[in-house]
Amino acid sequence: MAAENAKDDAEVGRLPTDSEDFEWQGWKFKYTKSHILHSICSSPEKCKSTPEEQCCLCLYTNCLQLSHLPEMVFPKNILTISHPSGGKIEFNTLDALKSVENGKLPIQVACSEEWKESRLAEHLEEKIKPFDWTFSTNYKGTLSEDAVVEPTEETIDMEMLKRKEKILFYNEMMLYEDELHDNGISSLTVKIRVMPSSFFILQRFFLRVDGVLVRINDTRVFHDFTKDFVIREFTNKECAVKDIKLPLTLFGDPNMLSPHMPLKSSTTEKITFRIK
Ligand SMILES: [Zn+2]
DSSP: OHHHHHHHHHHHHHOOSEEEEEEETTEEEEEEEOOOOOSSOSOHHHHHHOGGGOOHHHHHHHHOOOSSOOSEEOTTOEEEEEOTTSOEEEEEHHHHHHTBOTTSOOSOGGGHHHHHHSHHHHHHHHHOOSOOTTOOBOOOOEEOTTEEEEEOSOOOOHHHHHSOOOOOEEEEEEEEEEOGGGTEEEEEEEEEEEOSSEEEEEEEEEEEETTTEEEEEEEEEEEETTSSOEEEEEEEEEEEGGGOOSOGGGGGOHHHHGGGSOEEEEEEEEEEEOOO
8 A cells, every 4th residue: 555655656746647837928827736645655764864855745744833734735736827027926735834823723712612612622622732723824825036025005906807808727726625523624725817918816715613613814816917016915704603694505615605704804915026
């Protein structure tokens, strides 16, 4: 079994199962996708002796201060957008998990009563030291060093996004997911669409702790090809499950929940790239 895994991992390392490139207005859009992170180290000897060549599992385990990883981690699912100057905006799983706030209990006081009564709390308090077992991330993508980020009054042009434009390039992928020991869901997904006049990315972190809380952290990246900047907006929405008056069957769908959830915080930034 282990030998088979090792073989799989080695092959995945060389060859992503799926990838696509697209160029428009001087910008380059690229995704790669591959399968889930194996739970067994593919080459223990080599991973110990040459850390720079360690397998994905060892890289994740060594880089992250988490007691355990999400059940499903897609280490090779990566979305990269390159500016004509060479600058980059990337969405990748390792950096997203690095942004999981560690050592801090994630459930807020507002929900503490429901939380204390839930069996997950019992389970976790017994077994695990405090760490963010919900894998909540405030990751907003990874920028190349030549990117300049500043606060802005500009906003995403929703009218442009509502226009019926042809979609030239589209993709959607999962970065990680965990079912919280059957007590809900924690997932991070990212999708992109490129239209003739603009591109738009939505990365969504969705958390539902059954009977306790829902949380959505969205990162939206928007660029109008006639402008010389990119807009990045980050929003955090969350509330107790009992505060949303919707049938329980809808609690699996963040698109249905989001309009019913209060906005807790929002920041909008302008990204420009220094021309080398
Ligand atoms: Zn390894």
